[in-house]
Amino acid sequence: MKRVGSFDPPALAEVFGRWNKGPLESFLIDLTAQIFAVKDGRSDGWLVDKVLDQAGSKGTGKWTVQVALDLGVAVPSIAAALDARVMSSIKAQRVEASAHLAGPPPAVRPQPDALAADVHDALLGAKVLAYAQGMSLVRAASDKYKWGIVAQELARIWKGGCIIRARFLDSMMRAYERDPGLTNLVLDPDIRAQIAHTEVAWRRLVGLAQHHGIPVPAMSASLAWYDSYRTAELPQNLTQAQRDAFGSHTYQRNDAPGEGYVHTDWLT
Numbered sequence: 107m108k109r110v111g112s113f114d115p116p117a118l119a120e121v122f123g124r125w126n127k128g129p130l131e132s133f134l135i136d137l138t139a140q141i142f143a144v145k146d147g148r149s150d151g152w153l154v155d156k157v158l159d160q161a162g163s164k165g166t167g168k169w170t171v172q173v174a175l176d177l178g179v180a181v182p183s184i185a186a187a188l189d190a191r192v193m194s195s196i197k198a199q200r201v202e203a204s205a206h207l208a209g210p211p212p213a214v215r216p217q218p219d220a221l222a223a224d225v226h227d228a229l230l231g232a233k234v235l236a237y238a239q240g241m242s243l244v245r246a247a248s249d250k251y252k253w254g255i256v257a258q259e260l261a262r263i264w265k266g267g268c269i270i271r272a273r274f275l276d277s278m279m280r281a282y283e284r285d286p287g288l289t290n291l292v293l294d295p296d297i298r299a300q301i302a303h304t305e306v307a308w309r310r311l312v313g314l315a316q317h318h319g320i321p322v323p324a325m326s327a328s329l330a331w332y333d334s335y336r337t338a339e340l341p342q343n344l345t346q347a348q349r350d351a352f353g354s355h356t357y358q359r360n361d362a363p364g365e366g367y368v369h370t371d372w373l374t
Contacts, residue, residue, distance in 0.1 A: 111216070115143070116143065158197070159194055173247065180331060182239070183331065185327070190321070210317060224310055258282035261282065262275075311325065351370075
């Protein structure tokens with residue numbers, strides 16, 4: 107919004123404040139609106155523009171991604187957010203690279219209001235998918251370690267006071283009330299409809315960011331997770347064939363599910 111739409115901090119404060127009155131309402135959206143409104147006490151600018159772009163981490167994200175890998179649960183949105191912090195830490199390298207790597211040529215800039223609307227929908231869609239991934243991880247851990255977590259109650263607790271508390275948790279509670287055994291949040295009819303409503307703008311926004319060379323790792327990762335989840339047949343059949351060809355890791359035939367694992371000499 108800053109680089110393409112030329113939004114300054116006061117304008118961003120107004121937009122985020124408005125978003126906090128709708129489906130994006132959350133502790134972090136409200137916090138962000140307030141951050142953009144803070145003036146710098148040492149100059150005429152805004153304090154957020156004086157903050158060094160190196161994000162710290164206390165290890166929670168790293169632990170989450172490690173546990174997800176151990177449990178075989180895909181959480182690409184969370185991993186992408188963690189990677190973004192890691193990339194921010196190599197400031198000196200990025201400054202050097204910025205002097206040599208030009209990026210894409212200038213692209214068409216949308217009207218600011220249209221851009222803000224697309225960012226809103228992309229942020230909402232990506233946020234819902236991040237919750238879906240997180241709840242899949244919680245469910246897998248609960249099943250493995252016999253925690254007996256009740257998803258609806260967990261959403262209620264988060265709503266009561268947590269950094270991720272948000273209006274969407276109400277939708278999450280209703281989804282698990284309708285179906286306590288819901289396989290994934292995105293399969294709930296209301297949440298599915300909410301994602302469908304954001305999808306066109308979300309895809310447009312991710313494409314726009316790519317055209318302008320602006321990284322949106324978590325939004326892109328959420329969209330890729332969604333497209334993978336809704337795809338009945340993924341191209342990992344080729345991955346498995348490659349694994350069998352170079353390492354005899356075997357594979358299963360989709361036309362003979364009861365046959366078990368087989369091996370082929372692919373390289374004759």
